[in-house]
Amino acid sequence: MTSVAVLGMGLMGRAAAGRLAALGQSVVAWNRSPAALAELPTTDRLSVTTDLASAIAPAERVVLWLADGAAIRSVLLDGAIGSQLAGKTVVQMGTIAPEESRSIATDLAALGVDYYEAPVLGSIPELSAGKLLLMVGATPAQFDRERAWLQTFGPEPLLVGPVGAAAALKLAMNQLIGSLTTAFAASLALVEREGIEIETFLQILRPSALYAPTFDKKLQRMLDRDFDRPNFPTKHLLKDLDLFNQAATAQGIDTAPVQAVRAVVQRAIALGLGNTDYSALFAAIAPEGAEPERTL
Numbered sequence: 001m002t003s004v005a006v007l008g009m010g011l012m013g014r015a016a017a018g019r020l021a022a023l024g025q026s027v028v029a030w031n032r033s034p035a036a037l038a039e040l041p042t043t044d045r046l047s048v049t050t051d052l053a054s055a056i057a058p059a060e061r062v063v064l065w066l067a068d069g070a071a072i073r074s075v076l077l078d079g080a081i082g083s084q085l086a087g088k089t090v091v092q093m094g095t096i097a098p099e100e101s102r103s104i105a106t107d108l109a110a111l112g113v114d115y116y117e118a119p120v121l122g123s124i125p126e127l128s129a130g131k132l133l134l135m136v137g138a139t140p141a142q143f144d145r146e147r148a149w150l151q152t153f154g155p156e157p158l159l160v161g162p163v164g165a166a167a168a169l170k171l172a173m174n175q176l177i178g179s180l181t182t183a184f185a186a187s188l189a190l191v192e193r194e195g196i197e198i199e200t201f202l203q204i205l206r207p208s209a210l211y212a213p214t215f216d217k218k219l220q221r222m223l224d225r226d227f228d229r230p231n232f233p234t235k236h237l238l239k240d241l242d243l244f245n246q247a248a249t250a251q252g253i254d255t256a257p258v259q260a261v262r263a264v265v266q267r268a269i270a271l272g273l274g275n276t277d278y279s280a281l282f283a284a285i286a287p288e289g290a291e292p293e294r295t296l
């Protein structure tokens, strides 16, 4: 039985630990704070701990579902745990900057650790169903060795390039999440406030080249202003747009449009919607109470 330590029992880590255990792997789930562990059902295949050393000791693979690059550094590299990672494979699945992933890879390699990145597109439902889109930054040899194991999470992991390449591709994807959601929210807000039937708007949009499936996925939440029960919270979108802007600026790319999207995300967070679903961008685009008075 393969033994895996999953570090970070947030939204994605919890689902990942559950899926690995359901598919027969022996999982130790670790989290910095104990609160998240209390919600996890322990079984003969899934145990939980806040003791990092005991999570890592039996593991062949250490899977990272931590919030960001700083969290990874603080857990794996800033303390004394590094020496216990030698000979293990560390799989980084969260969304971090390409530079962060490359420097973590270098520092872990110096400790004798086999590191690669496998950030994902998709969220909790796709993870639980094993249908994530996996972007892999690794050597071809690592990819050949790890491909079958990665299929636990998604049917067709894709080798993008060396470490850093998949992290960059993931940021390119998440920039689209922010930009497409903002663009749709703006059009929906105008349609709604002009009193046009929403279904008429969609009857034109859906068959057109402008349509993206995410529009229908987020439509009802926006109309109902129901942003609870997030899969992907607004605060992580802000993090990812900042990472995109840093990486793009370093490549001489004009980030002005993405900075404007970032400002929308920041306004949503200022409205207290940082921990809600990112469809909350609609609330920043079309604030309640800002409707003009209608004169007949």
Ligand code: NAP
Binding pocket: 007, 008, 009, 010, 011, 012, 013, 031, 032, 033, 036, 065, 066, 067, 068, 070, 071, 072, 074, 075, 093, 094, 095, 096, 120, 121, 122, 123, 124, 231, 232, 233, 236
């Ligand atoms: P989350 O629910 O916010 O969980 C974040 C986890 O990171 C928690 O376990 C938290 O532990 C831990 N953490 C944060 N700072 C830490 C530190 N300094 N030291 C130790 N642990 C720390 O996030 P998530 O939604 O699961 O996402 C995890 C990663 O995957 C992020 O990079 C996110 O962008 C990416 N991602 C998310 C989704 C999604 O749909 N949610 C999809 C694709 C990729 P505590 O409980 O102790 O705070």
